[in-house]
Amino acid sequence: MAIRTKRPKIKNIPYEEFKDNETYEKLVAELNANGVNVVVKTLDDLFDWGRSNSLWPLTFATSCCGIEFMAVCAARYDIARFGFEVTRNSPRQADVILVNGTITHKMAPVLKRLYDQMADPKYVVAIGGCAVAGGPFTKSYHVVKGVDKIIPVDVYVPGCPPRPESFLYGMMQLQRIVKAENFFGTTNRKQKDPQTLSESLESIREVVDKQQEA
Amino acid sequence: MKTMEENKDLQTPAAAEPQKPADAAAPAAKPAAADKPAAAAKPAAARPQPKPEVPGENEIKPRLVELSALHDEMKRMRDEEKMDFLELITGVDWGEEGLGCVYNLWSTETGRREYVKAVCADRDAAFIPTVSDLWTIADIYEREVFDFYGIRFLGHKDMRRVFLREDWVGYPMRKDDKPEEQNPLNMENEVLSDTTVEYNRDADGRITETEHVVFAPDDYMVNIGPQHPSTHGVLHFRVALEGERIKKMDPKLGYIHRGIEKLNESYTYPQTLALTDRMDYLGAMQSRHALCMAIEKAASIEVSDRVQVVRTIMDELQRIDSHILFFSCLCQDMGATTAFLYGFRDREKVLDIFEETCGGRLILNYNMIGGLAADIHPNFQKRVKEFIPYMRKNLKEYYDIFINNVIARNRLIGVGRLSLEQVVSGGCTGPSGRASGWHNDVRKRQPYAAYGKVDFKEIVRTEGDSYARLLCRMDEIEQSLSIIEQLIDNIPEGPFQTKTKPIIKVPAGTYYSCVEGSRGEFGVYLESKGDKSPYRLHYRSTGLPLVWIMDTACRGELIADMMAINGTLDYVVPDIDR
Numbered sequence: 016m017a018i019r020t021k022r023p024k025i026k027n028i029p030y031e032e033f034k035d036n037e038t039y040e041k042l043v044a045e046l047n048a049n050g051v052n053v054v055v056k057t058l059d060d061l062f063d064w065g066r067s068n069s070l071w072p073l074t075f076a077t078s079c080c081g082i083e084f085m086a087v088c089a090a091r092y093d094i095a096r097f098g099f100e101v102t103r104n105s106p107r108q109a110d111v112i113l114v115n116g117t118i119t120h121k122m123a124p125v126l127k128r129l130y131d132q133m134a135d136p137k138y139v140v141a142i143g144g145c146a147v148a149g150g151p152f153t154k155s156y157h158v159v160k161g162v163d164k165i166i167p168v169d170v171y172v173p174g175c176p177p178r179p180e181s182f183l184y185g186m187m188q189l190q191r192i193v194k195a196e197n198f199f200g201t202t203n204r205k206q207k208d209p210q211t212l213s214e215s216l217e218s219i220r221e222v223v224d225k226q227q228e229a
Numbered sequence: 230m231k232t233m234e235e236n237k238d239l240q241t242p243a244a245a246e247p248q249k250p251a252d253a254a255a256p257a258a259k260p261a262a263a264d265k266p267a268a269a270a271k272p273a274a275a276r277p278q279p280k281p282e283v284p285g286e287n288e289i290k291p292r293l294v295e296l297s298a299l300h301d302e303m304k305r306m307r308d309e310e311k312m313d314f315l316e317l318i319t320g321v322d323w324g325e326e327g328l329g330c331v332y333n334l335w336s337t338e339t340g341r342r343e344y345v346k347a348v349c350a351d352r353d354a355a356f357i358p359t360v361s362d363l364w365t366i367a368d369i370y371e372r373e374v375f376d377f378y379g380i381r382f383l384g385h386k387d388m389r390r391v392f393l394r395e396d397w398v399g400y401p402m403r404k405d406d407k408p409e410e411q412n413p414l415n416m417e418n419e420v421l422s423d424t425t426v427e428y429n430r431d432a433d434g435r436i437t438e439t440e441h442v443v444f445a446p447d448d449y450m451v452n453i454g455p456q457h458p459s460t461h462g463v464l465h466f467r468v469a470l471e472g473e474r475i476k477k478m479d480p481k482l483g484y485i486h487r488g489i490e491k492l493n494e495s496y497t498y499p500q501t502l503a504l505t506d507r508m509d510y511l512g513a514m515q516s517r518h519a520l521c522m523a524i525e526k527a528a529s530i531e532v533s534d535r536v537q538v539v540r541t542i543m544d545e546l547q548r549i550d551s552h553i554l555f556f557s558c559l560c561q562d563m564g565a566t567t568a569f570l571y572g573f574r575d576r577e578k579v580l581d582i583f584e585e586t587c588g589g590r591l592i593l594n595y596n597m598i599g600g601l602a603a604d605i606h607p608n609f610q611k612r613v614k615e616f617i618p619y620m621r622k623n624l625k626e627y628y629d630i631f632i633n634n635v636i637a638r639n640r641l642i643g644v645g646r647l648s649l650e651q652v653v654s655g656g657c658t659g660p661s662g663r664a665s666g667w668h669n670d671v672r673k674r675q676p677y678a679a680y681g682k683v684d685f686k687e688i689v690r691t692e693g694d695s696y697a698r699l700l701c702r703m704d705e706i707e708q709s710l711s712i713i714e715q716l717i718d719n720i721p722e723g724p725f726q727t728k729t730k731p732i733i734k735v736p737a738g739t740y741y742s743c744v745e746g747s748r749g750e751f752g753v754y755l756e757s758k759g760d761k762s763p764y765r766l767h768y769r770s771t772g773l774p775l776v777w778i779m780d781t782a783c784r785g786e787l788i789a790d791m792m793a794i795n796g797t798l799d800y801v802v803p804d805i806d807r
Contacts (some may be wrong), residue, residue: 078507078802083590086576089557089569091573104458121393121394122484122485125456129456151503151504152487152504154492156412176590
């Protein structure tokens with residue numbers, strides 16, 4: 016029996032008006048493939064409602080799109096309406112990393128490190144042509160052709176730079192993804208833990224053994 | 230056939246040689262030339278095809294100086310001929326002839342320009358004597374040349390890579406280098422070395438290496454960046470502290486190096502335009518204006534009067550946009566969030582005007598070779614005229630909310646002071662240099678577009694501290710408004726685009742053009758072999774000298790004041806890294 020999930024409600028924009036609902040429905044079906052407990056699901060909905068309306072972005076901007084991000088944060092476009100205005104300067108406190116601008120070869124390890132430093136559940140939004148696929152610099156020797164080569168991306172926002180409206184639309188798409196996720200029980204982790212507990216215990220034991228031998 | 234053409238090109242400039250110095254020395258001649266196109270616009274359509282190629286008016290002829298005499302000659306020019314401003318060092322790969330540099334010198338006293346060329350024939354062991362002891366800005370320019378061309382500078386104290394990773398293989402700007410093959414994406418964190426090498430030639434002509442220590446093991450280090458909200462982009466400062474005071478600072482660049490100059494060498498001229506907007510995105514109009522101007526003058530494409538005036542207005546609108554953003558970001562960095570919102574409220578008005586005419590908010594893509602992408606929108610004049618009194622009224626609020634605020638004054642006055650000598654030697658153009666008393670406004674010194682026809686003041690202050698740099702920019706907003714006011718009702722009729730050949734080719738030669746960008750002089754060095762793509766296209770970054778002067782400006786200051794100094798110098802990182 017197919018599991019029927021509630022359609023997430025995003026303020027002021029009806030479900031039908033979102034583009035690409037097929038991909039979204041596929042994602043929802045994947046996430047709920049094993050079925051969920053009714054009680055847990057209800058709790059999940061409550062948590063996801065809270066989480067999706069207070070996604071804290073990391074201030075991460077490398078070039079032009081960063082200026083547009085500032086414009087989105089300012090009075091006219093007012094990202095605070097969606098609860099995204101709490102920009103964090105530390106990846107430890109951030110929920111979502113907005114990759115604003117070109118990622119170069121020199122920057123790539125830094126971006127990966129920032130992503131690794133963020134706590135789960137974490138999201139990535141690739142903003143602008145450069146972050147999506149290298150943009151106008153795709154032929155360059157020093158540009159990463161899309162951040163999805165390095166880190167998993169949840170939402171792509173094309174444009175050079177994207178207009179503030181598409182910025183907000185992309186963020187609303189992210190809200191829908193958050194609303195579809197199960198928070199309790201099976202967290203939808205994207206990244207495997209670097210070491211499982213038993214492995215790490217084993218490695219500690221090895222070190223201790225070596226020290227004792229010495 | 231082609232070689233014949235090239236030979237002809239090479240000969241014609243020689244014949245026109247005597248005209249050249251007069252051109253550079255008498256900038257007043259330019260506005261007169263700008264008047265001409267309006268009358269010539271109509272016959273231009275029926276231009277005879279095999280037109281004899283005349284050298285562009287911005288052609289430069291670098292004088293070749295022997296490597297052994299280079300340092301003494303540069304010293305002589307600086308001291309005796311008062312060539313105090315080293316504008317640019319461009320590394321070039323001349324193939325068979327060897328690797329080398331072109332030095333642009335500009336005298337702030339006499340206004341004379343000089344171009345010097347140094348060539349090293351040995352590609353595997355290219356050594357050129359340094360001039361970094363004569364001008365502090367040569368320090369970073371030479372490191373840039375080393376990074377991209379592998380030319381080592383004898384006597385330079387710090388020959389480390391600065392843009393590319395320290396473990397990068399090869400020199401990507403060389404014509405025979407294959408950077409993609411040698412350097413796959415490396416996800417290992419970069420290890421930064423604490424020591425550096427100086428090369429010298431001893432009495433026997435052998436190369437000696439001396440090691441220098443950048444940071445000693447017991448230095449107290451703080452890393453700022455590469456991802457720091459206040460560095461206005463991705464930039465890495467390694468700072469050594471003595472208590473709370475800054476002892477030394479070592480900027481690492483290249484986190485947004487996108488290889489624009491290498492890309493340009495494979496693009497046609499109209500294609501190269503697209504990338505200029507994305508370098509200094511707060512000076513998009515001006516950068517593109519500079520490149521269009523360089524190509525137009527080099528290829529002798531005439532531009533109508535209407536275009537010149539519209540370009541001037543757009544440049545000034547862009548300057549206002551940039552200075553407002555500067556103000557907002559400075560406030561934000563110093564913790565005044567309300568002032569940030571005030572700034573962005575007014576900036577949106579400028580963006581609305583841009584959007585109507587250009588279609589873009591930030592990346593505008595408006596200037597084209599020979600004109601503009603589209604004519605101005607019917608509402609343009611009305612909107613601009615509404616904006617001028619609106620901005621004048623709101624500018625007063627900036628003073629009330631931040632500039633006259635006692636906290637802002639205490640944190641800015643007397644902080645990060647730069648002397649006139651430091652600024653000139655460090656090549657800090659734009660408002661940051663003018664705050665220290667250096668008259669360096671390109672719009673005044675070498676008027677281009679319609680700047681010769683308008684009346685405006687060059688804002689110069691003498692204090693040289695962070696507060697002076699802030700006030701300079703605020704006063705420039707007023708001057709820009711006044712320039713726009715003078716021009717907005719007098720936009721001449723005419724075509725917005727001159728007809729150009731389908732494939733634009735620039736006659737062989739070397740050209741240099743510059744404009745006053747939002748944060749300093751933006752220059753375009755163009756070397757052509759007569760093809761449809763440039764042989765070398767190098768930009769004089771407005772921000773690079775400003776980042777390099779940070780070390781001087783911050784020494785002895787508190788680490789907490791670093792962000793204020795950084796903010797008032799106002800650089801844009803993608804423009805530095807290119």
